[in-house]
Amino acid sequence: MKPPAIAPCLGVTDTQATVDFYEKLGFTALPAGNDPDDDLRILLFGGEFALMVYRDAHLRDWLPVLKDTPVGAFGMFYLAVDDFDAYVERIRPLVTVTKEVEHHGDRIFYFTDLDGYVIGVNQKRTR
Template structure:
C-alpha cells in the first residue's frame, strides 16, 4: 500500500469545497472541469481528500449510503504547527474539541465539516 485518499460523499459539493479551502486545501481536479461538479479532489501538503455527490454514483454502488446526520468517520490528520493552525481557523469552523495535550503526547483539536464529518488535527509537540 502507498496511500489512502478518503472520498467523502457530500450534499453540496461547492459548500464542501469552500469549507476545505478554509482549512488550506486547494482544488486540484474536478469532474466536470466547470461547475456544477459531481466530484473534486483537494490537497494540502501530502493529504488528499475527494468529495463526491451521491447522485453521481447512480446505481453503480448502492451499498454506499448516507443519512442526513453525517458520516461515522473521523479523519485524523497530522500536521506541523497545529496550535497556530487552530488559531487561524477557529472562528471560521465549528470546533467540537479545543486544543489539548493527549496522554499519548499529541497536541490536537477536533472540528466538524458541513456534512457532519469529524476531523482531528494533531501534531507531536
C-alpha cells in the same frame, strides 16, 4: 503527486460549498477528471493528497450499495499539520469546534465540516 495507499472519498450534500469550506482551511481543490458534469474533487493539503469529495447523489449513482447511507460518518479523520498552534488559531473562527484534548502528550483539535464529518487536527510527527 504520489497517490496514497487509501484514498477517502466523502459523500457531501453540496460539493462546491464543501470545497469552499476546505479552501478556507488551507486546502487546495482540483477537479478529478475532465468531465464537466462530474463534480468529484481532489483536495490537497500542503501540496499532498488529503481526500476526495463527491456529491452524495452522484456517489450513490456510482455505487448503488450506498443508496441508503446517510451523509456523514461514524468515525473521524486526522489532519497532521506542520504548526499545530498557528493552524488551529487560523481555523478556529471558521469551524465548529467539537473537542480539544491532550492525549498522551499530543494535542488534538476536533471540528466538524459542513456535512458532519469529524476532523482531528494534530501536530505532524517527524518519526
